[in-house]
Amino acid sequence: MGIVEFLEARIAEDEAVARDAAKHHGQDGWHVNAVPHEGLIVWDSTDVPGHSTPTTVHLARHDPARILREVAAKRAILAQAREAEEYYAHMRGNGLPAAKAGGHVDALTVTLTHLASTYADHPDYDESWAL
Template sequence: MTIVDFLNARLDEDERAAHAASPGTGGPGRARADVAAKRRIVNEYVRAYREQMSAVAGASGTRGGTPGAPEAWGALHAWRKAVEHLAAAYAGHPDYDRSWAV
């Protein structure tokens, strides 16, 4: 299971539980908005990862330095760290992989 698969499964669970959110926490609307924001973070990580891997694959036949702009690698790293922080909230889950710990 990848960190993305893990987070999507946890977010699915959170979304199903959102209807029971208490008014003191902002209610179901707030809980659903929280899940949606986290999904956007996960999706941006997936997009950045695919983009960078595509750049690497496209440049595999070239000579010279590492394919992809340095800032793109930095952005991918930042998105990965964000995803790892999101996963850390579920560290007690049996499917949590300790290699994701930040």
């Protein structure tokens, strides 16, 4: 499995979890003890009404809506990487100057390794992708 396929699989998992959470609660926007509010209110057992804890702020900040925006952004980066690789291959295959395209491919490859590093605890993560 290459880094692109690895990322596609992890992004699809993130999307599925976010959509399931939103569906389960009927809301994709989560808030911390927000009144008035729209969406799910997040709290933990140490919460005092009207106040928040670092845990609740973190949970609300990573609500399904945000995860779905991150999914879209990561997929756009993967699409850019594919386009750059295809363009670079086209340029090289036709004997055209490809140094600039190669630079884009290199930069996007580094970007993909950064994205993959967030999934370093996954069993399919390849240590050769480590930064």
